[in-house]
Amino acid sequence: MQVITDLLPVILFFIAYKKAGIFVATAVAMISTLVLMLFIWLKRGKIDKMLAINGAVITVLGGITLLLHDKTYIMWKPTAIYWIGALVLLFSRYAFKRNLIENMLGKMMAPPVAVWDKLNFCWVGFLVGMGILNLYVAFHFTEDDWVNFKLFGATSLMFVFIIAQVFALRAYWIEQNTPSA
Incomplete structure (x- = not known):
């Protein structure tokens, strides 16, 4: 189960990239990671540290990517x-x-x-x-x-x-x- 949750945002990023390009894929990865974090928090009452770090990094670097279109x-x-x-x-x-x-x-x-x-x-x-x-x-x-x-x-x-x-x-x-x- 852990492998699937770890790979889900990457798979969604890949699919979105193939359909709509890097910037849409970046937004999809950001949103899917944050939704995954929310889902895990609601289910377990806590978020794994690596998922939290991943969420922070995707939010910051993905946000800069979208803001600067780079x-x-x-x-x-x-x-x-x-x-x-x-x-x-x-x-x-x-x-x-x-x-x-x-x-x-x-x-x-x-x-x-x-x-x-x-x-x-x-x-x-x-x-x-x-x-x-x-x-x-x-x-x-x-x-x-x-x-x-x-x-x-x-x-x-x-x-x-x-x-x-x-x-x-x-x-x-x-x-x-x-x-x-």
């Missing part, structure tokens, strides 16, 4: 999200001595602290690299290529990165004992 700002949005994520992982680990990757996955796997730190650093590197790749595609390829990359390329790279981690860390997965019927 697509550059919306093209920076994925990079901003990736780099904010990388900074949060680094800052949390070294300022607060909390590994957010361990907090998220600690009930599913039990590697040594050094492995958690490597995993955290791998995510930081991946997110920084994704931000750079987004900018490269945005400013060295066509707008249409960037939109396609945003949905298909970035999503595929994220999926491959996660699958690679599953295989690399399979020795540390904790068996979930469920009662049999």
Whole structure:
């Protein structure tokens, strides 16, 4: 369910782009993200931090895009999200001595602290690299290529990165004992 809600504004952006162009797509992404945030808040009583950050970034950069009628700002949005994520992982680990990757996955796997730190650093590197790749595609390829990359390329790279981690860390997965019927 989380994957669908994360991808919904991107999918709607893609559809709107194909039908009406970058500026309508930007407005659709802004509205769909804010509606999604409202829906989740009404359902759960709170909004996930990353969704709130995404909502703020899309509102600011999308708003500037529409106000100035300049697509550059919306093209920076994925990079901003990736780099904010990388900074949060680094800052949390070294300022607060909390590994957010361990907090998220600690009930599913039990590697040594050094492995958690490597995993955290791998995510930081991946997110920084994704931000750079987004900018490269945005400013060295066509707008249409960037939109396609945003949905298909970035999503595929994220999926491959996660699958690679599953295989690399399979020795540390904790068996979930469920009662049999």
